[in-house]
Each structure stands twice: as structure tokens, then as C-alpha cells.
Amino acid sequence: MGKPEIKISIRNLVELVLRSGDIDNRLVSSGRMLEGTKIHQKIQKQGGELYNKEVSLAHNYETQDFIFRLEGRADGIISEPGGVVIDEIKSTARPLELIDEEFSILHWAQAKCYAFIYALQNELQNIYVQLTYFHIDTEETKNIRKLFSIKELNEFIEDLLDKYVVWASISDSWNKQRDDSIKSLQFPFKSYRRGQRELAVAVYKTIMQGKKLFAQAPTGIGKTISTLFPAVKALGEQHISKIFYLTAKTITRQVAEEAFSKMRECGLVFRTITLTAKDKICFNKGGSCNPDFCEYAKGHYNRVNNAMEDVLNTSQNLSREVIEEYALKHKVCPFEFSLDLSLWADCIVCDYNYAFDPRVYLKRFFLNNTGDYAFLVDEAHNLVDRAREMFSAQIHKSAYLEAKKLMKSKVPKVAKILNKINSYMVTLRKQCAEEGFIISKTELKDLYRLLNNFISESEEWILKNQNNNIEGFEQLLEVYFDSIAFTRMADFYDERYVTFIETKSMDVRVKLFCLDPSYLLSDAVKRGKTAVFFSATLTPVNYFMDILGGDKEDYNINLASPFDKDNLCLIVNDNISTRYKSRDKSYDKIVDIIWSSISKRTGNYVVFFPSYKYMNEVYTRFTEQYPETNTIIQETSMTEEERESFLNRFQSGTEKSLVSFGVLGGIFSEGIDLKGDRLIGAIIVGVGLPQVSPEQNIIMDYFKNKNRMGFENAYMYPGMNKVLQAAGRVIRSEHDVGTVILLDERFSNGNYRRLFPKHWEHVLRVQDTGQLEKRLEQFWIDKDMDKVNT
Template sequence: MATKIGIRQLVEFVLRKGDLNEVKNSQNTALAGARIHRQLQSSRSADYESEVYLKKLVTMNDTDYIISGRADGVQLNDDGALIEEIKTSDQAFEDLTENTHDLYWGQVKVYGHLLFEAHPDLKQVTLQLTYFQVSTEKITKTQKVFQLAELATFFTDLIKEYEYWLTLRADLRQARNASIKDLPFPFPSYRTGQRELAVAVYKTIRLQKRLFVEAPTGTGKTISTLFPAIKALGEDEIERLFYLTAKQSTRHVAEEAVTLMSADGLSLKSITLTAKDQIRFPEEQDVPPEENPFMVGYYDRLKPALKDLLTHEDQITRSVIEKYARKHTVDPFEFSLDTSLFCDLIICDYNYLFDPLVYLQRFFSDDDDDNFFLIDEVHNLVSRARDMYSAAVSDAPIGNLLQLAQPDKSQASDDLQRELKKVRRSFTRISKILIDDHVTEQMQAMPPDKLLGTLRKFNDFVSDWLQQQKPSALLDAVRDYFFDCLTFVKIGDLYDGSYQTRLVLDGHHLTVKELCLDPSDFLDRSLSLGAGAVLFSATLSPMDYYQDVLGGQANSIAYQLPSPFPPKHQAILVTQYVQTTYHERAHSEPAIIASLQALVTAKTGNYLIFLPSYGYLMQIKTAFEAANPDIQTVTQENAMDGAARQAFLDQFQADPDQTLVGFCVLGGIFSEGIDLRGDRLIGVAIVSVGLPGINPETNLIRDYYDHNNGQGFAYAYQLPGMNNVLQAAGRLIRSSHDTGIILLLDQRFASRRYTDLFPPHWRYFQTIQSLPQLTATIDNFWQQTEAPNENKTDA
């Protein structure tokens, strides 16, 4: 199977030179750019063909490569041919750098050469660069005529320059495939369900499908998805894997899985991408690119840095990137992105694929069946996606900006004040409508077009204004507001029937929010950029809900694994005598405290208590401590950094000689992603069914799904809440040796509406009618359960 190399990738890698000039923040999104392309293409003549796929087979070092891409437009006639390349940006055509021109023309010249190859009777070809300046809608067309020999020479020189890198890629790939061929599963045996999951993942890759998997805690889902996917890599079923996660801790688990396989001989280039603001060197902060030594001359040092890194490292983590970036004086973030082009496995955050503002253009500008996606903890993607595709902007910062601009009586300051006042007037017009209607909040199905138009012009002005300013408090404040406005405009380009606009008047200030209620179409579009995907989590019930909201209902398959651990190792106790609805909380407090006391006094050990809000947590914690002054407690705080989180968890020690009770927020930082194995945790209590607090935005989601499928309450409130419950309960049984009790304190849990959502390994749940029954049931469980083994480990 020949390796594919994109024309844009080839041209940019070979021809880029000089400084790293970070792309100015453009108002153009991929979807907006695609619309502009279609608009221009549709205006062409009848013999004009859009999106013409062109390719050429190149053999080097006994390896075949397919150089391919899609020309925006081709027009064939008796006299020759015309190839059009359309580029969209905010910059004026005359402001483009010389190197940008070289890259644009380099791409269309390769298309010209490939067209000659496809039509050997052609005498000459006209290449046309059509440049659309988004901010002004100005179109600039330039044409150049080339003969066969000129473009053949250009292509040959380009390939010759790239030959070292093609050979390097071929050698790396050959070594990779050889190492994978006999690669063993990195454990002596498979756990229950592991082999079945691995087979399902492999088949999904072969069939280029999407697979939704619920793999309960202990299944070993990371290795069970990575191992078969890497086997498929070795058989050239795919060329590149993306392992996408929501949390840094999950990325580390993926890295550890690669380390395990590497110990068995795997030779594979993997890289972990770190966010720009986290990996940039301290001395780069607040330094303009033209003064940043890691950016000035970046492309002149890039290839030696890549050669050094790729010939010495396989597992490219953050620390490895930083080491070589310092050695060769290249920006670490951009260096990691350039390195990723040569990697087989890319471990990164969701936003690199799904976020419309920061996705990896070098991989996801076009569909590519050589890419495959493994998406971990995918239950988190529902709310993350809504955030990615929503945006808000307010007039609150404008007053401060006007004050900061006043002391400077320059023309630039006067111009800034004038543009800011235009934006404020646009907000004021909207505010007046709310005031006249005697409301402080309003929803509308239409986009805020007039405000968007004003902000587009403001962004155009500020984009130029920023280039002329020296560092100052005003510059920093304007830049922050500019980014808010820019994001708002970009999201406005995506506005469709899945959006609502929310207007909120708070005192004298107005906030306008573009709220994405249903991102499933956007997610589906992103997933379609690869050959397929496996989307997995420990909690993915009900499956049809996740398939629907994550864009996979019509074109995916579902797979639910049983827990690998004996279900009777945990007692699931549902109290029928506790009501936690808001109006019943004060009345039910004594029963909750007594139930928690029954749980934590039956056996010395560590316990976690989850409550749906911080206020309710403090209420129950205060009452619990008053009733049990001798029991040690620890509490999740409102804002905890990494050190504080670790200090919290470190208190849950194995083999404790006194009971410790931790109070946490349901759906918070300790509800998932923590691993307290063995007797570091022997009981979890969850107070309430975890419904999100009633608020206008969640009500909009409810109304949207009520209209679409009649399940508004379930989609907006019940199912997200139940997922938080399942995640919190999943903190308990982490290995085959663990035992413990899950106490569900809310009578609603016993209704069919909720028991139908219980996972299979909860099938032995018991309903508890009274406090005496609870006490007896807990005592009986511990009497029948063997004492936990002190040396609890799992393969």
C-alpha cells in the first residue's frame, strides 16, 4: 500500500523558510472558507469542474508514494487548461509575505504538473490564484502560464528536496511494521471482555466504521483499544492514529500503554501534544514574534531539529519536545506540531479535532482515510462540544477600555475610542429592546446579525490597530476583548437551527450568547475527516443517547462490555425513605445523616460522599460533623490546583486505622479520573440523582430535544445527571480484589426511569425501606465479604 502525501503538506514542508510568523487571528473558519469556495466555484462557467482530485505515484528507495490533493477548479479547453487555487484570509493581498506567495504558487504549480501527467496532450496550462480577502470581500486574481517542462522541473526539485524525509518516513514505517508483526499483548492474559473489545476495535478499523463502546472500570480499555489499532497500523490498514482525551491524566495512561508495548519491542513514533500556553518557554511570554529568538529563523532551524529528534526518540512527550526545542532554539509548541507529521500516534486533547477555532489544519483541512480516531472518556465530549460551538460577548469591558484610551490623545487612540463607541451603541440598541419589554432576559432563534456585522468591522479595525501598538495596559485589555469578539464572530458563521441566542441584561451591561444546543452535526463532520472512530467510556448508558448527541446514531455500531469484576463484590443500596428534591432537603437531612453514619461506622475505612452542589455539600457536611465529631473529614474546596487535589487524595491511605470521610461535589474533579484501589476506598454515598441545576440554558436544551424527539427532560437533565452518578460510583471498584458499598440516597433511584439506566453489573441492587434495614444490610455485607487483601494488584 502506497503512502499518501498531501500536496499542501509537501509544499509547505519544503518551501517554508525564515521566521515563524504566527497566523494573525482570522475571522475565517473552515466552514466559512468552504462557503466562500463554493460561492466562487458556482459562479464559474459550465466547463469548470470543482474539487478535482489529482495524484501521482512516485517511487523512491523502493517505496511507493502517492502525491495527491484536490484542485479547487479545473477548466479544460482546446487551447489548454486553467487551474484555479482559491485562498481566503483577512489580510490584504498586498500585505502577504513573499514566502506566503511562494507557498500558494507552489501548491498550484504541483496541481499543474499533475494535470499535465493526466492529460499528456496539453501544450500549456494557466495557473490562477484567486485571493478572497474576507474582511473586505475583495477578490484579487493573478495568472501565470507554464509549459510542461517548467512544472516537471519544479516538481522534480521539490521531490528531490523532500527525498530525505520520504526515505526517513519509509524507514520508520518499515521498522514500525516489522516491530508490530509479532508484537504480543503486553500482559500474560486478557481480562474478561478485553479480547472481545480488541477484536471489535480491529474489525471497526478494517470496516472503516464508528464504534461506541461502554467498557466498565477494570476492562483495561486503553490497552484494549490501542493494541489492536497499532496492529492495524502494522498491516497498513491506516497510517496514523489519534488518541483523543479530555484530561491530562488520561493522556498519561495512553503514554504508559505505549511504554509497555515498547518494552516488548514496539518501534513506533508517538507524540503527546501540549497546549500552547502550557508548553511555551517562560522567556517567550509577552514577546512579539519578531523579537522571539525561538521564532526568528524558525524554519531555517526546523529540519535539523526534526532530523535530530526523529533519529533519537520514539516516545515524544512534553519533556522530550522541550529538550530538543531548547537545543535547536525552536518554539516548542510549533515544533511539536511539525513533529507530529512524522508520527504514527498522536495523543492530544479533543479540541485538536473538534474545536472549530483551534483544530489541526495540517491534518483536518480535508478528509483522509489514513487517519483513525480513538476517543477516550467520550461522555465528556457532550458538554465540551457545546462549549466549543458556543460563544458569548458583553459590553461590560468597553467602559474600562475607553478610560484606558483617554490619557493617550494620539490619533490611534481617538480612532479606537470611535470604534469602541460604535460597538457600545450596537449593544445599547439591543438593551433598549429588553428595557422596553420590561425583561432582563430574552431568547431568540435568529442570530444577532446586526451585532455580528458591527463586531466584524470592529475586528478588522483592531487587527490593524494591534500591529501599530507598543506593549501597554491598553494593548493587553484591547487584545483580550478583541479575542472575545473574534470568537463570537467565528461562531456566528456556524449559526444554524441547532442554535439559540440568549440576551441577558445585568444592571447596565448586556451579554449576548450564541448557544449551541445540539453539536451532533458538527461532531459528525469532524469524525468524517478520518476513516472511522472508536468512542469509548466506562459509562455510556443509554447507548442510543450518546450515539445521538455525539453524531453517530445513523452510521455507528454499539458494544457494551460486562464488568470484569464479580458484581457481588459491591453492594448497591437504594434508600426508599430519602427524598432530596429541593423542597424536601431540610426535612430529609436527619435521615441522610443517619444513613451516612450507618455506612461509615459499620467498618473502619475511607469513604467518599458526593452531593450535587457545593452549598448542599456544606449543609450536609456541617450536620454530619456535628453528629459525628470523632470522625475525621476532608472536603473538596471550590478551587483546587494540582497540588491541593493530590493532597486531598493522599489522605486516603491503605489499611487505615481510623475512618476518613471525604465530601465531594457530584460531577466535580473527584467524580472521575481518580484511582483509589484496594481499601483506600471502601464506600461511596451519592446524595440525589444528580440533576443539573435548573437554568435557562439547560431549559433551552430541554425544549430543543422535546421538539426533536420528545425526550427533552431526559437529554437535558436526567441522563447528564445519571452519568455523573455512574462516574462517581465508579470510583469504588477499581480492581478484581476491591470490595465496597455504593449507597444511593434518593428514592427516585428505585423508579423504573432510573433502574432502566443501571449498568449490568448493578443488577444485584437492593432497595432499602428503612434505616434499621440499611444498618442490617451493611453489617451483613461486611460479614459475608472477606477482608480486603493488603497486596491488591492487577495486570
């Protein structure tokens, strides 16, 4: 048997072995220096024909125990008459006169690794290494160049890998244990549910072939285990190297953790990590990553490797709680600690943003390279709006005006630019006239220039004063970051974007609005090898395949519900209009329908409305008419504790009915799991259409031109997915029994009926409360008889 091969990127190798000191994410490093692409391109272009840019390099370096697969990408390789130069470009806000040969051991190390590989492969005895520092404000450059022999570079690599061997041993030992456990791993349940094996097989084949799969799998199939189990098997067979389980909600992350826990009970050895947002996991709440003010940032890199070794030897499930525990024990920053640990995890459970958002995606995995990763995208119907949000950016006039007033006496130069930005937006406000908004397909290049000037001018002052507790500092900082986000998103602007300018009172909002995220999502998915998009509601699947960046070669699957359809009494009352203009006539009818529904069986019910205003009006009338009934209502913004308290009201075996009032598309209409008799009925008011707005209409016009499906893309499909999600709260397991009542005349319209899932074929139609009561009464009698007979 040959030596084990360990694959590692040169950047990760160098950082792991050589880093030391503090975390010091001062302003520039967390803002502009993350986006070095333009700077690199500018310097590379100046190099002319002799400058070979972005050169991928790889080499197998054999030692006594391992073969190390070293991979990386050199910024530039310059062929000069005097010899070959490896160029490494770094952007900085530090004055160039303060940067010398000793400035960064990490910068030299990375470039020397590239130089070694290139010299070896091209049989060079000597090679130059050059560090090119680019000052982000003055745009001046400084070159520091040294000549190395192949012997010196070989000794350097030898020493570097010698220090890395301890980590290689940890990795190799782990991989062997993990792969052995995967080989013998059986599906962690006694049998597959209906549709479950079909989904698992489809996921496995998709991963094997490096394709994308779009899977609609109704509640009860067990989507999480049916996607994770085949992905784990594929990883054990080396088809992929890492799984990214991507979610929109904390609760679905917990479901993924539970699935791994179940597989570990069956013998799986597998390291998982759950990433938590920086602001939630930070120990130094409200503080910056500044060693002067955070004890966890100070000396972090001196301690983090010991912390990693400790936790990797003791835990497979790197949950938030485990990360916090070891971060406190070793006094390291929990967020940066979790990012480092992610390199050692087999599955990363995290928000969509970490894979797709250009502002925050995990650069250690996705910058300048792609990997053989599998993206498992849970609740994929949520990704449409989230993707539009990720690829859009906006700024507000009021923020710049406020910052200008605060900075007028402190930094007149910055205040002057802020005033120009404010004046520019005043001009935009006038152009909006009476209509209140402008939709433009052209970019505001003059605004971009003003924002870039502001970023440059304010940067130095912010850096110098970020620890001085100056009034107005936080406001200026917020405007600074908003400006960076806005100008950065402008790089993506194309025919799929519009510039949306809107006025409200005296304020102006300018938005770079991504109408169609399909191209950018498709591009983001290419950072991995394969992707599975799954949800209980991907209806119609062609719409989701298109908007989420699928193509004709990709797969889709639409699975039937595993539950007995007779356990759900599904009723449409189409003798009621919930359209905006008819709502005032519907309030009392809905009150009657709620009462008729709950009077046939004591239990817990939820009524979903298209808006808070509609909900509050019906709630007021219902509680006035039936004051003895237990009711709760969803508030516009609820804390985690308030949400938990709300859900805790849904108890089994209740002796008095509970009616909860919520909104479609809200926090309680999807993602909650009230099994058994904790919820026995849902009433859904309306077809869930998003509120009519200029922005939704822009989306509608775009798709009207693209595929003649404007209304469907902007309103109908998103609305019906909200309805299907809300209805899915009732039947959560094979033993659940309940009712779903759909209230709206449009539910009998063919265009909407075509969006009903297969397991809704038995839907019943009623036109008054008398018919409704009869249907419900008969349903509950039948269910009681079923219990007696079994």
C-alpha cells in the same frame, strides 16, 4: 518487491522542504486568516462557468527509490481561450501594493505542483499558474500570473522531491520496522480479562468496516488497551494510517501513554505523540508568537527540521517532556514543533478539540480532505457537553462597554462601533424585561454586521500596536477574538441552534447555543474512516448514539463488569428526599448515614453531593457533631497541586477513618483511580440532575419536540451518568472491596432503576439507619470470612 510508496499532501511536502524564517502568527493569521472558506467561495463564484473550483488532484511520481503519491486540491482551474490557469487563492492583511512575484516561494510552489499534475494528466505543454491575493479588509484582489512549460514544472518537482528524499527514507524505514513489529505483537498481558477480548474484537471489526462503535465497558475491563491494541493491529495491516486517541482529561492521556509503553515492552515499534495546549507548553508565557519578542519564534523554521530529525531518530514516545527537551535543545517553539511532529506520529493522543472543534481542529490533517484515520474517543460520555461547548459561542455586553471606554480617546472610529454594539445589547436587555432572558430561533443578523465592522476596523490598529504596551490593548484583543469566534460559529447556525439572550444586573450575554451537536459531530467524524466511542457509562446507549452522531448502521456493545459483584455492597436508602425543596430536612439524616457507614469499618470514604451549597451545609454539621473524624472538602477551584494533595490523603492501611466531601460531576467523581483500600466506600446524595436553569430547560424543550424525551435528555441521563461515574470510584480492581450507598427516593423509581448497569442487579434497599448498619456489618463480616478462607 516493488518500490515503497510514500503518500504525502502537496501542502505538507512544500512546507517541510521550503519553509524558512520566523514564526510570526500576528493577529490576522491566528484569527481571520484561518477561516478562508468564505473568501475562496466568493472568488470562485466570481470566476463564473469557466472556473472549476476545489479540484482534487493526485499523481504517482516515480523516482529511483520511491513512488511518491502526491495529493492535493487546487482552489481553481480556469479554462480560458489562451490556455488553462491553475488558481491559488490566499487571503492577506498586507497592503496589496507590497505583494509582488517574490512575496512567497511557498505559495508558488504549491500552485506549481498542482499545475504539473494537471498538465501531465491532460497532456498540456504549457500551463498558467496564478496567485490570487485577497485583502481581507478592502476585499480587493490582486492576480499574479506566470506561464510554465511542462519541462520547467517537471524539473521543479524533481528538485522538490530530491530534497524530500531524506524524509521519505526516514518514513519508509520507520514504517517497515513498525509494521514488522506489529505482525509479531502479542496482547501485552498473560490473558484477557472478562469482556476484554470481546471489546478488542468489536473494535477491530469496526475499524475494518469503517463504521462507528459505541461501547459501554465498566471499570476493570481495560478499555484503553482493548481499543488501542486492535487499532495498532489494524494500522499494521494498512486498514488505517493513523490513530487519534481523544480524551477530555490529562490523566486519561497518561493511561494511553502507559498502554503504549506496555506494548513497546512486548516489542512494538510505534511512534506516539501527546499534544499539549499552547498556553501550557509555551516557553514565552503570556507572549505572542512574534519574533521580536520570542527567541523561539525567531528563526524557528530555519532550525525545526534539524530538531525533528534529531528527535525522530532517538524517541518513540514524543511526550510533553520529550518535546520540551528537544525544543529547548534546538531553540524552537514547542507547540509548533509538536504539530509538525504529529505528521510523523502513528498515534496522536490529544484533547477532543483537536479533532472536532471547528476553531482549533488540526487543519494539517482535516482541512479540505479526509484520511483513513481511526478516532478512539475515551470517556465519551463527556463529549456531549464538550461538543455543545465547541459548537456554541457567546459574547458579553460588559466587555464591549469596557473596551469602548478604553478606546474612546485612542481610536475613536473603533470606539464608535463598540458603542453601537453596546447600544444594540442595551436594546436586547430591555427586551428581556422581568423574565431576564429571551430564547429566539432567529439569528441576530444586525449584531453580526456590527461585529464584522468592528473586526475590520480594529484589525489594523491592533496589528500596529500589539507590541507597544498600550493600556486597554489586551481588553480590545479579547473582545476582537470573541467577536471572531461568535461570527464564525454563526456559519453553523441551523434548526439545532437557538439564540439565548440573558441579563444579569446590567450585563447582557448573547449565546449562539448548540442544543443538538449530533449533526456537527457526525460531520467531524467523517474526517476519518472510523470511530470508537467508549466509556464505563454510556447509559442508555441509544441516547448516546443519537446525541453523538451515530446512525442505525453503527454498532453498540454493552459489556458486563469483570469483577465479582459480591465485592460491592450496593445499598439504596429511598426513605430520604434530596429534591431542592426538601434539602433542609435531609441534612441531619445524611450526617447520621455518613457516621453509620464509617463506624462499621475504618477506612477512606467519599460523599458526593449535587452542589457545593448542599455539600458545605452537611460538612459543617458533620464536623460539628464529629470533630474527631478526619475530613477534607473539595474547593470550588483547585490547582493541580491542591488536587494532588487532596488525593494523597487517601492512604492505604489507615488507622483512622477519612471522610472526603465532593460534588457529583466534579474533578474527584470521575477519572481518579484509588485502588485497594485507598477508598472503601462512597455515599452518593441525589440522582445527579444538572441544576435547573434556562439553558437546561431549552435543551429539554428541544428534545421534547424532537423525540418526546425532553426531561430524560436534559436532566435524567446526564444526572445518572454522574452517579454511575461516582460509584465507579470504589471498585477499581478484582481484589477491591467496598460499599456504595445511594441516597434518594428516586433510586427506587422504575425510570431510574432501568438505568442501573447489569452488575448492580444485587442492589439492597433500606429505609433507616438501623437496617443500613445491619447490612454493612454483615457485608464486612462476610468479607473478613472470605479472607480467612482464602
